[in-house]
Amino acid sequence: MTRTPNTPIGVVLLQLGGPDSLESVEPFLYNLFCDPDIIDLPLAFLFRKRLARWISTKRSPKVQELYRTIGGKSPILKLTRRQAQRLEKELNKTIAAGVYIAMRYWHPFTEAAVEEMKRDGVRTAVLLPLYPHYSKSTTGSSVNEWKRILLRNGIDGFDTRVVDEYCDHPLYIKALVRNINFALKRIPEKERSQVHLVFSAHGTPMKLVRDGDPYKNHIERTYLATVKEGNWSLPHHLCFQSKVGPQQWLKPSLDETIQRLAEEKVSHVVVNPIAFVSDHIETLSEINMEAREQAHELGIRHFDMTPALNGNPLFIQALADLVLQKVKS
Numbered sequence: 001m002t003r004t005p006n007t008p009i010g011v012v013l014l015q016l017g018g019p020d021s022l023e024s025v026e027p028f029l030y031n032l033f034c035d036p037d038i039i040d041l042p043l044a045f046l047f048r049k050r051l052a053r054w055i056s057t058k059r060s061p062k063v064q065e066l067y068r069t070i071g072g073k074s075p076i077l078k079l080t081r082r083q084a085q086r087l088e089k090e091l092n093k094t095i096a097a098g099v100y101i102a103m104r105y106w107h108p109f110t111e112a113a114v115e116e117m118k119r120d121g122v123r124t125a126v127l128l129p130l131y132p133h134y135s136k137s138t139t140g141s142s143v144n145e146w147k148r149i150l151l152r153n154g155i156d157g158f159d160t161r162v163v164d165e166y167c168d169h170p171l172y173i174k175a176l177v178r179n180i181n182f183a184l185k186r187i188p189e190k191e192r193s194q195v196h197l198v199f200s201a202h203g204t205p206m207k208l209v210r211d212g213d214p215y216k217n218h219i220e221r222t223y224l225a226t227v228k229e230g231n232w233s234l235p236h237h238l239c240f241q242s243k244v245g246p247q248q249w250l251k252p253s254l255d256e257t258i259q260r261l262a263e264e265k266v267s268h269v270v271v272n273p274i275a276f277v278s279d280h281i282e283t284l285s286e287i288n289m290e291a292r293e294q295a296h297e298l299g300i301r302h303f304d305m306t307p308a309l310n311g312n313p314l315f316i317q318a319l320a321d322l323v324l325q326k327v328k329s
Contacts, residue, residue: 017103018074
């Protein structure tokens with residue numbers, strides 16, 4: 001993106017990041033499991049790096065194979081750059097602003113975004129997470145990293161403003177509904193009444209919920225607002241996916257939900273990845289391949305997945321509105 005010097009407002013898209021090659025899978029996982037907001041155990045600072053090395057070494061061969069099935073790398077950076085370009089264009093209808101990308105666990109890291117913003121003369125930084133639902137392990141982790149980078153580099157020149165969550169922002173909800181309506185139109189009209197809508201969100205350990213993390217509540221708010229806005233009069237279900245490790249996680253899981261629907265002789269399932277705004281391994285592999293295969297093996301005749309929001313114009317408008325609210329506050 002081309003910017004003029006002394007861009008007064010910088011919008012920082014906070015995102016997870018993803019490996020850009022099969023070789024980067026292991027270091028990406030290492031960075032993930034080295035995060036103190038992910039591995040949060042008593043005295044974890046004594047063994048976190050060794051544990052992260054062990055987990056990343058153990059898990060990387062399997063995860064590499066999953067990335068191989070979706071093209072050998074994560075598409076998340078390409079999609080985030082597209083979102084950044086469209087958001088910058090939308091914002092510049094109203095204000096002079098630049099949009100920057102700060103990935104948490106792989107390039108471009110937060111430090112690169114900070115350096116670019118310094119060069120561009122940014123004075124006000126709006127941290128905009130591409131996580132609509134607040135969790136300590138996502139938005140919290142990215143904001144903590146932002147603070148660490150500024151402290152480490154002795155930077156105090158930004159007026160930093162943070163969008164904490166937007167789980168029921170009207171335009172975000174309309175964007176989800178738009179995607180689901182597209183999926184329903186792919187089904188013959190006479191069969192649409194047979195559809196069960198499955199809303200799948202990334203899970204979190206129950207420990208986080210018990211400690212007061214609002215993520216579960218935010219997911220439920222999105223789910224209920226989407227069903228109300230869609231007004232489909234179809235059966236609907238909320239579930240969770242991507243469990244890692246032996247801890248108890250939010251339930252029911254996606255595979256448990258598909259199993260139950262198959263046992264109930266449901267024939268048509270449309271899965272909406274409700275917590276993901278960019279397609280990556282959790283949607284392209286875990287839902288669109290693994291869950292699809294499970295559904296077909298269990299006798300579900302029609303299985304479809306709505307894509308993540310990606311460049312959905314209503315979603316871009318929602319992001320722009322969130323930025324404008326923060327700038328005006």
